[in-house]
Amino acid sequence: MKVAIASGKGGTGKTTLSTNLAAFLAETQQIVLADLDVEEPNSGLFIKADLQSEEVRYKMIPEWEEESCTLCGKCQEVCNFHAVIRLGDQILVFPELCHSCYACSELCPCSSLPMTKIRMGMTHQYKKENLTFIESRLDIGQEQAVPLISQTKTSIDEGFGSDVIKICDSPPGTSCPVIEATKDVDFVILVTEPTPFGLHDLKLAVETVKELGKDFGVVINRYGIGNDDVIKYCNENNIPIMAKIPNDRKIAELYSKGKLIYTELPEVKQELQKIKEHILNIYNELNK
Amino acid sequence: MKIAFTAKGAEWNSEMDPRFGRTEYILVYDDEKDELTSFDNRDIENEAHGAGPKTSQKLFEMGPQVLITGNGPGGNAATVLEKAGIKIFIGAGQMTVKGAFDAYKNNNLNEI
Amino acid sequence: MKEIVVISGKGGTGKTSFTASLAVLAGNEAIVADCDVDEADMHLLMQPVVQKTENFYSGVIAEIDQFICSNGGTCVEVCRFDAIHEIDEQHTVTKLDCEGCGYCARVCPNHAIKMVEQNVGDWYISKTKVNNILVHAKLGIGAENSGKLVAKVKNEAKILAEESHKDFVIVDGSPGIGCPVVSSLSGANFVVLVTEPSVSGFHDLKRVYELVKKFKIKAGCIINKSDINQEVTEEIIQFLKSESIDHIANIPYDENFTKAMTYGQTIVEYDKGELKDLVVNSWQKIKELV
Numbered sequence: 174m175k176v177a178i179a180s181g182k183g184g185t186g187k188t189t190l191s192t193n194l195a196a197f198l199a200e201t202q203q204i205v206l207a208d209l210d211v212e213e214p215n216s217g218l219f220i221k222a223d224l225q226s227e228e229v230r231y232k233m234i235p236e237w238e239e240e241s242c243t244l245c246g247k248c249q250e251v252c253n254f255h256a257v258i259r260l261g262d263q264i265l266v267f268p269e270l271c272h273s274c275y276a277c278s279e280l281c282p283c284s285s286l287p288m289t290k291i292r293m294g295m296t297h298q299y300k301k302e303n304l305t306f307i308e309s310r311l312d313i314g315q316e317q318a319v320p321l322i323s324q325t326k327t328s329i330d331e332g333f334g335s336d337v338i339k340i341c342d343s344p345p346g347t348s349c350p351v352i353e354a355t356k357d358v359d360f361v362i363l364v365t366e367p368t369p370f371g372l373h374d375l376k377l378a379v380e381t382v383k384e385l386g387k388d389f390g391v392v393i394n395r396y397g398i399g400n401d402d403v404i405k406y407c408n409e410n411n412i413p414i415m416a417k418i419p420n421d422r423k424i425a426e427l428y429s430k431g432k433l434i435y436t437e438l439p440e441v442k443q444e445l446q447k448i449k450e451h452i453l454n455i456y457n458e459l460n461k
Numbered sequence: 462m463k464i465a466f467t468a469k470g471a472e473w474n475s476e477m478d479p480r481f482g483r484t485e486y487i488l489v490y491d492d493e494k495d496e497l498t499s500f501d502n503r504d505i506e507n508e509a510h511g512a513g514p515k516t517s518q519k520l521f522e523m524g525p526q527v528l529i530t531g532n533g534p535g536g537n538a539a540t541v542l543e544k545a546g547i548k549i550f551i552g553a554g555q556m557t558v559k560g561a562f563d564a565y566k567n568n569n570l571n572e573i
Numbered sequence: 574m575k576e577i578v579v580i581s582g583k584g585g586t587g588k589t590s591f592t593a594s595l596a597v598l599a600g601n602e603a604i605v606a607d608c609d610v611d612e613a614d615m616h617l618l619m620q621p622v623v624q625k626t627e628n629f630y631s632g633v634i635a636e637i638d639q640f641i642c643s644n645g646g647t648c649v650e651v652c653r654f655d656a657i658h659e660i661d662e663q664h665t666v667t668k669l670d671c672e673g674c675g676y677c678a679r680v681c682p683n684h685a686i687k688m689v690e691q692n693v694g695d696w697y698i699s700k701t702k703v704n705n706i707l708v709h710a711k712l713g714i715g716a717e718n719s720g721k722l723v724a725k726v727k728n729e730a731k732i733l734a735e736e737s738h739k740d741f742v743i744v745d746g747s748p749g750i751g752c753p754v755v756s757s758l759s760g761a762n763f764v765v766l767v768t769e770p771s772v773s774g775f776h777d778l779k780r781v782y783e784l785v786k787k788f789k790i791k792a793g794c795i796i797n798k799s800d801i802n803q804e805v806t807e808e809i810i811q812f813l814k815s816e817s818i819d820h821i822a823n824i825p826y827d828e829n830f831t832k833a834m835t836y837g838q839t840i841v842e843y844d845k846g847e848l849k850d851l852v853v854n855s856w857q858k859i860k861e862l863v
Contacts, residue, residue: 181612183748184585188773212749213583213780215773253633253675253688255511258518260545267537270511274653274674313750313783345584345748346611347714352669368834370589370614377612381714385669398831422801425826429771429802480760483724509631509721532760 174456175339175358179382181374183345185364186394186418189428191342192219193435197445198338198452199304205339207329208308209354211294211321216342217308218431222301228328230309231290232320234271235278237264242285248277257286269316294321296328305333318350326357338456347381355382360455361389362415362448368399372406379412390415390451392444415451416444464565465489465525465547466558471499477561479531479554482513482538488558489523498523513538521545529553529561533573549573574734575863576727578608578761580746580754580785581768582777587797588767590830591852592745593618594839598856600703603741606730607709608723608757610694615745618839621699621707629696629710631721633673633688635666641685648677648686696726698733706733720756723747727757741863750781758784763863764792766818770805778809782816792818793862795855799823819862822855824848 178191188210195206208216235248235257248257248264256270257277268291278286293315299306309325311318322344329339343354355361361382365375375391382389391407396417407414418424419440427434435442467484469476478484487500500519505512517538520528528547531554533539542549550570553561564570579595581588593615596605607615635656637648644664649657656670657677678686696710708730710722727744734742744761747753758764764785768778778794785792794813799806806823813820825848833843841849 182584182614183612184583213773213777215583215776218772218776251675251679253673255508255514258514258541260518260521260541263544265514265541265544267511267514267540270514270537272672272674274672274676275651276674276676276679279651280676280679313780316755348611348712356669368831369617369837370834373614373617374612377714384714398828400835422826425771425798425801429769429774429805431772483728506725507630535759 174335174459175341176452177341177343177355177358177361178364179343179351179355179361179378180345180364181347181376181378182365182370185366185371187345187364188215188219188342189434190362190364190392190394190418191340192216193433193441194445194448195304195340196220196433197435197442198340198449199302203303203337205305205307205329205333205337206342207325207339208342209322209325210342210344211309211311211318211325211350212344214308214310216306219433220299220301220304220306222299222304222306225298225300227295227297229292230294230296230321230324232293233273233275233288234268234291235266235286236289237266238285238287241283243283245282248281248286251276251280269314272317273320293317296325318344319353322350322353336460338452347377351381352385355387356385358387359459360452361387363389363391364394365391365403366395366399367393367401367403369402371399372403375403375406379410388455392448393417395420413451416447418444462493462527463489463491463523463525464527464529464562465520465523466561467530468558471501473497473557473559475558477531477553477556477558481530481532481534482516484516484530487516487520487523489525490562511537514541517541517545520547527565529565529570531555574739574742575762576731576742576744576760577763577765577859577863578744578746578757579765579767580757580781581748581766582750582781583768583774584748586767586769586774587830588748589614589745590618590834590840591765591767591795591797592743594841594852595743595856595859596701596705596707597703597839597841598853599705599741599743601705602739603705603743604730604734604737604739605701605705605707606726606742606744607707608726608744608753609747610710610712610722610726611747611753613709613711615707616699616709618834618837619701619707620837621697621701621709623697623699625698627696628692629694629722629725630690631693633675633690634668634671635673635675635677635686636689637664637666638685638687639663641683643683645682647680647682651676651680694722696722696729698729708733720753723753723756727760750784754781754784758788758790761788761790763859764790765821765859766792766794767797768794768809769798770796770802770809772805775805775809775812779812782818791862793821793859794818795821796823798826800825821858822851824851
């Protein structure tokens with residue numbers, strides 16, 4: 174079963190929740206925590222575990238073979254992203270712009286643009302007792318998150334059965350990378366804060382999740398600050414509020430040190446217990 | 462020799478455009494024929510991706526040996542310009558095209 | 574006319590709150606641009622009244638004309654994104670999966686596929702509560718945030734600033750390190766980095782600064798919530814020194830920021846004391862550094 178932890182707004186506490194929730198669940202069962210926020214993966218700062226494996230991740234881009242090329246320019250014609258251009262007697266490829274659609278390579282009449290792999294980032298896998306932690310990180314200068322997120326998901330699916338609960342820390346926002354990270358999960362937890370920014374961005378996130386047809390619930394972080402508009406909004410729209418994590422300066426301090434929160438604050442552990450029950454209910458339904 | 466400029470208009474007294482990839486106009490001055498030609502590049506606004514490579518390719522077709530611009534090209538465009546052997550001079554972003562040309566002739570611009 | 578871009582790497586450091594404060598302090602000296610188009614929030618503090626709306630088009634999506642389609646399936650064979658499936662015996666494109674490469678359209682033997690430009694959002698020119706202009710946008714869900722809309726918003730702001738002889742364009746930049754941030758940064762004269770003294774905040778600060786370095790733009794840093802962790806604040810200060818980044822200010826953790834936000838106010842409007850002074854002084858310093 175896959176659960177995505179997402180939010181519209183950055184900084185609401187997605188990573189705080191996914192790391193604490195994963196560690197808490199791992200006390201009693203096998204859990205996989207995946208950090209799919211590949212531009213800025215942060216979960217690793219809170220999970221202390223042993224490195225099991227690391228893998229370089231590649232994407233496919235066309236590479237020009239001069240000898241067989243007739244400079245017909247078909248490649249440039251079929252590339253919608255301006256990633257291949259003909260400059261006089263050369264063909265130039267721009268890896269950052271390439272979306273790996275293979276059109277130029279397969280439509281080239283002389284097979285002068287075979288697809289070759291180039292490095293885009295890395296995946297590291299760690300383990301500590303019941304918890305397996307997988308983190309993918311995009312190399313600086315690589316502009317596309319989607320291919321790395323996609324490959325990471327595939328290797329998780331291949332490595333772990335559907336009976337294992339996987340918590341996926343998603344990128345913030347509502348654009349392509351978030352869609353890629355959440356489109357095939359069983360449940361989405363949206364993390365928000367009870368402020369105008371939080372509510373505004375929550376609405377965008379709800380729109381996204383509904384468009385994907387996913388079941389979802391809301392966790393309110395920093396509860397006590399701001400106002401009650403988020404609660405009103407959830408109630409008016411029949412959105413389950415799974416937990417309310419209290420606003421506590423101590424939480425910010427622990428977070429700033431890279432420490433887990435629930436082990437030190439019983440109120441937080443209580444809220445995680447509520448989330449655990451909600452998740453296990455869904456898990457049991459799925460596995461009937 | 463042909464000298465190219467990134468500009469916001471098609472005349473000598475037009476303002477320079479400090480950007481390269483999304484520049485509004487490309488002007489090319491042929492000093493042998495004393496001719497100034499221009500290309501309206503404003504369609505580039507519609508491109509989500511690859512503005513740098515596209516504009517560089519257009520520039521290449523116009524055949525200059527030198528490019529005078531403001532901030533300089535981004536990564537992709539720079540690759541193309543380097544392969545095309547075009548020399549790039551920056552620092553003219555706040556001048557008029559004429560002013561930029563004079564600055565170039567007086568060696569007041571930086572080559573990158 | 575100088576362009577000041579505020580970025581953070583990590584979300585939640587207070588970037589937008591800070592930028593809005595600058596926008597209020599700058600008043601008529603500046604045009605403001607909200608380039609965080611994926612999750613635009615500045616309007617919640619600036620109370621803009623929209624004067625002009627424009628549609629924004631970016632990217633294409635394949636559409637199959639069911640009347641011409643003979644269900645041959647060549648499109649499915651060539652699609653690398655698994656975006657075409659046979660649903661109820663009709664080949665259909667799943668919009669959210671289509672990358673817009675156009676390969677299917679090129680190979681369909683019946684020419685049944687068209688690539689259609691998408692209205693992925695809107696951008697707006699508005700007048701704010703302090704009577705300056707805010708250029709902002711809203712990107713639709715699932716849209717590819719390529720930096721094009723960011724470029725559009727910034728450019729419109731720059732044009733307005735030049736036309737009305739404003740001294741500054743103040744930009745609320747995009748979070749992260751990808752295309753939208755690159756687009757936010759290009760053309761900037763000065764970058765304000767807003768960070769927080771947490772392990773992840775510092776980590777993301779370093780990552781985003783790599784980008785700023787590539788563009789060779791002068792930068793200054795605000796350490797927000799600085800008293801949450803004195804140790805990390807010190808580490809950040811050392812980092813700033815080693816990279817010659819100006820240390821603009823330390824702002825202590827204060828719930829008044831959130832309280833102000835719930836009233837739709839920036840901290841400089843809500844607070845009358847130390848916090849306000851810190852932000853006012855920061856703005857002074859930024860103006861000097863630019």
